[in-house]
Amino acid sequence: MITPTDVAIMQHLVEYTMQSYYTYRVGAFIVKPDTLELLGAAQRSFRVYETYADIRHAEITAILTTGNRCAGSTLFTTLEPCNHRRTKKRDTGIPLVPYQSCTDAIIASGIRRVVVGMIDPNPAIQGRSIEHLIQHGIAVEVIGTNCPELDEGIIAFSEKT
Ligand SMILES: [Zn+2]
Numbered sequence: 001m002i003t004p005t006d007v008a009i010m011q012h013l014v015e016y017t018m019q020s021y022y023t024y025r026v027g028a029f030i031v032k033p034d035t036l037e038l039l040g041a042a043q044r045s046f047r048v049y050e051t052y053a054d055i056r057h058a059e060i061t062a063i064l065t066t067g068n069r070c071a072g073s074t075l076f077t078t079l080e081p082c083n084h085r086r087t088k089k090r091d092t093g094i095p096l097v098p099y100q101s102c103t104d105a106i107i108a109s110g111i112r113r114v115v116v117g118m119i120d121p122n123p124a125i126q127g128r129s130i131e132h133l134i135q136h137g138i139a140v141e142v143i144g145t146n147c148p149e150l151d152e153g154i155i156a157f158s159e160k161t
Contacts, residue, residue: 002141005036006076006115013076014117014147017043017058024157025150028062029076032069033113039073040066057082059102063109071110078117078145079154081106083129103129107136114138117145121158 009031017027020043030040042061059081063070075081081102106114119127119142130140145151 002115002143006141006143009036009076010078010115010117010143010145013078014145014150016041017078018147018150020044023153025153026058026077026079028058028078030062030066030070030111031074031076033072033074039069057102060105063105063111066109072112073110074113074115075106075111076115076117077102078150080116080118080120080125080127080142081114081129081133082120083125083132101129103132106133106138112138114140116140116142117147118142118151118154121155 009029013027013029016029017025020027022044025044027043028041029038031037032039040062042058042065044058059075059077062075066073083103084101114130114133116130119125120129130142133140
């Protein structure tokens with residue numbers, strides 16, 4: 001069930017994500033459901049992981065920085081998490097460890113609920129990741145980002161690739 005709190009947190013997440021300097025912007029918050037404590041936050045251009053920025057997604061960065069505290073938490077993400085099995089490294093030579101996809105990371109982390117802004121328009125995903133998470137017992141809500149500029153950047157990226 002979507003709550004007014006979900007909508008408010010997503011709005012904060014969208015504002016945070018729009019601070020990213022990429023056109024293709026994705027952001028993630030990890031929130032403790034009872035206290036609403038913000039346990040972790042990442043944008044795709046999160047400064048600490050700048051050298052990883054083109055390979056490590058916001059959801060994985062947020063999960064890695066939150067660590068064990070992910071258990072029982074809620075992940076807010078502006079975009080449906082990826083379900084890709086990435087096999088090749090980029091030129092940086094940095095291995096794509098420890099997770100192959102954001103859905104793998106979510107399932108392994110103990111996150112219990114995922115609130116998604118936008119369903120990924122990429123034909124390879126388009127709701128498949130959400131189905132995958134639900135099959136693993138994770139509650140998923142899709143609430144929209146209410147931010148056309150953010151969504152248009154994702155759509156443009158999706159059409160380009
Ligand atoms: Zn991802």
